[in-house]
Amino acid sequence: MTMPELNEIKNVFYEADLLFTQQQVEDAISHMAKDITDALSQLNPVVFSVMNGGLVITGQLLTQLTFPLQASYLHATRYRNSTSGHTLEWKVPPMIDFQNRPVLIVDDILDEGHTLAEILEYCHEQGASQVYSAVLINKQHDRKARPDLVADFVGLQIPDRYIFGYGMDYKGYWRNAPGIYAVKGL
Numbered sequence: 338m339t340m341p342e343l344n345e346i347k348n349v350f351y352e353a354d355l356l357f358t359q360q361q362v363e364d365a366i367s368h369m370a371k372d373i374t375d376a377l378s379q380l381n382p383v384v385f386s387v388m389n390g391g392l393v394i395t396g397q398l399l400t401q402l403t404f405p406l407q408a409s410y411l412h413a414t415r416y417r418n419s420t421s422g423h424t425l426e427w428k429v430p431p432m433i434d435f436q437n438r439p440v441l442i443v444d445d446i447l448d449e450g451h452t453l454a455e456i457l458e459y460c461h462e463q464g465a466s467q468v469y470s471a472v473l474i475n476k477q478h479d480r481k482a483r484p485d486l487v488a489d490f491v492g493l494q495i496p497d498r499y500i501f502g503y504g505m506d507y508k509g510y511w512r513n514a515p516g517i518y519a520v521k522g523l
């Protein structure tokens with residue numbers, strides 16, 4: 338990336354609106370961990386992180402889930418480093434066999450929900466006994482892939498803005514931002 342583009346990346350961070358601080362996000366993740374523990378601690382689940390965005394939330398959740406589980410990842414993407422969605426592309430399918438076992442899919446954001454809906458359907462088709470979903474962020478608007486599409490465990494609600502931080506990117510950058518930020522004007 339050339340310098341002017343890197344300047345754009347820096348400016349996006351400095352001009353963004355902070356929607357949730359690091360402390361608020363950490364509190365939300367702890368609440369999710371408690372609810373997930375109540376629901377799944379006796380079920381020996383397989384937990385799949387949806388790469389790339391699920392990386393940070395999954396890492397922080399896992400150390401608060403102190404019961405037997407197996408953790409792995411899958412990689413499905415719809416946005417490909419841009420700010421609008423395309424068709425879902427499977428880059429890495431799940432690599433742990435979850436036949437007749439409960440599955441928990443962990444992702445950063447439920448926006449229109451096409452990504453999550455396709456992953457959940459795939460897990461049902463492949464023989465999971467139950468399929469649960471956890472997202473750090475639910476984006477509030479009326480463009481969901483299905484009107485009834487909600488995740489089982491949700492950390493925070495946001496308005497209809499394009500956000501980054503805590504695993505979510507702006508043009509491939511700022512997944513490392515320590516809070517939830519909305520891009521100015523988006």
Ligand SMILES: O=P(O)(O)OC[C@H]1O[C@H](OP(=O)(O)OP(=O)(O)O)[C@H](O)[C@@H]1O
Pocket residue numbers: 387388389390391413414415416417418422444445446447448449450451452453505506
């Ligand atoms: O609800 P939707 O409208 O389907 O969007 C949500 C998905 O979009 C992002 O992934 P993206 O495809 O950008 O890949 P990434 O995880 O590598 O950022 C995010 O991590 C979710 O998986």
Ligand SMILES: Nc1nc2[nH]cnc2c(=O)[nH]1
Pocket residue numbers: 416446448449498499500501505506507
């Ligand atoms: N980074 C990021 N990825 C998304 N994928 C779907 N919605 C969003 C969003 O608001 N931000």
